[in-house]
Amino acid sequence: MxxxxxxxxxxxxxxxxxxxxxxxxxxxxxxxxxxxxxxxxxxxxxxxxxxxxxxxxxxxxxxxxxKVAASPRYQHRLTTGRFKQPKTSRLSGVVPGVDSARRVSLKRxxxxxxxxxxxxxxxxxxxxxxxxxxxxxxxxxxxxxxxxxxxxxxxxxxxxxxxxxxxxxxxxxxxxxxxxxxxxxxxxxxxxxxxxxxLLQGVQLPPARPIAAVALPAPAPRLMQVQVVRVDCRRPPHHFVLPADTVGQAQTRRRPAEDTGHDTAAKRPYTRRQPTNTCGQCKGALTADTGHRRGKGGPSRNKVFCPVANPDLTYDQWLAKFK
Known part of the structure; x- marks a missing residue:
């Protein structure tokens, strides 16, 4: 133009x-x-x-x-960001916006x-x-x-x-x-x-609230000097009642063995009633002389071969059943 x-x-x-x-x-x-x-x-x-x-x-x-004055673009206290409020800063508490201006100048x-x-x-x-x-x-x-x-x-x-x-x-x-x-x-x-x-075009808004005819009373004048009123707060001293000293009066609890005088470490002697173990199938002696033999591991580890209960099988044939 x-x-x-x-x-x-x-x-x-x-x-x-x-x-x-x-x-x-x-x-x-x-x-x-x-x-x-x-x-x-x-x-x-x-x-x-x-x-x-x-x-x-x-x-x-x-x-x-x-002439237009630019609005302040700083924060009084920076809590987040890369250049947040440092713990040791001499000008942070005196001049507002120092840390914020430093962050703006250092940022690329x-x-x-x-x-x-x-x-x-x-x-x-x-x-x-x-x-x-x-x-x-x-x-x-x-x-x-x-x-x-x-x-x-x-x-x-x-x-x-x-x-x-x-x-x-x-x-x-x-x-x-x-x-x-x-x-x-x-x-x-x-x-x-x-x-x-x-949205408000052509809308009749309610009238504003009228102002009171009588103004509010003026605030009370501020006292220039603070009046110090002394109050007598003297009370009788409080005495702390401490519990009695019972050091060394505790009784040691004894064990029942110490009271009876018996030795609990001594074991009762074991007396064997039968010379050998008994087979659960034939109720005979569980020994090699009677033909009884234990398994060789695997599923037959905890089982016993009884010739009386298995008359038609040998020991090897009995083991093959568990493979």
Whole structure:
């Protein structure tokens, strides 16, 4: 947009109130359109474009041309992250934001990003960029998201504006650095606010609560000096009653063997009633003389061959039954 076209458009359009209910939004929108329309691929701003931007800047209202203070982007206490609150820090408890600023400076590619609503001009520029880039862009096998395109265009626009001396010295155009977090959080809040306005359009809200006719009483004056009242808290001393000392009076419990005088270690003598073991099948003597033999392991390990119970089998034939 050239300077002559801008002047004609300024004469035709009357004053417009913006979404923030402040006048002068038409001039702010025209300047934002010129900034978004710059060719950032060249890497510079032409002299004619710079003069148009300077002229549009002076057409802004006093509130839009006022210097904007960046919002603080630090945390009072860092509890998570790689560079969290150190245990030994001399400046952490004195100067707020020292550790947070150190983390931003040490992190690779990190910048102290701001929200797009830093001022009305910067917010209008981001709104126009959101209208231009609505869908992701596919190039070859890669996909560039919508937010990446907006951040790339905004970063290039900010760089060429800062490189132009005519703009930095004669205007106060300030496009703060953005990141995806600040951009998406602002966009989500903007969408919620737009939906809220659409839902409340034409709705009669209940009137606000009336203010009481009689004001509340004034607060009590603060005492300049603290009055110390001495209270007599003298009480009789408390005496602790300790249990009696019974050291050495415990009785040792004796065993029953010590009381009777018998020796428990002595064993009762064993008297064998039968000279040999008895076979469970024939009830005879379980010896080799009677033909009884035990198995050789495996399933027959705990079994006994009885010739009386197996008259038709030999010992080898009896073992073959268990294989």
């Amino acid at each position: 050239l300077l002559s076209d801008t002047l004609v458009f300024h004469v035709c359009v009357k004053d417009v109130t913006g979404p923030d209910h402040q006048p002068g939004y038409a001039e702010c929108h025209r300047l934002a359109q010129v900034l978004v329309g710059l060719d950032c691929s060249r890497g510079y701003v032409a002299d004619e474009e710079a003069e148009s931007i300077v002229h549009l800047w002076h057409q802004l209202s006093a509130g839009d041309r006022a 590619g990190a910048v102290p990003a701001q929200r797009p609503d830093l001022n009305r001009l910067a917010e209008t520029v981001v709104r126009l960029l959101c209208e231009r880039y609505r869908n992701p862009r596919r190039s070859g096998g890669s996909v560039q998201s919508r937010w990446a395109q907006i951040l790339a265009h905004h970063s290039s626009l900010r760089d060429i504006l800062l490189k132009c001396p005519a703009i930095t010295q004669r205007t106060g155009v300030n496009l703060a650095a953005l990141n995806q977090h600040t951009l998406t959080s602002w966009f989500n809040e903007h969408q919620k606010e737009t939906e809220r306005r659409a």
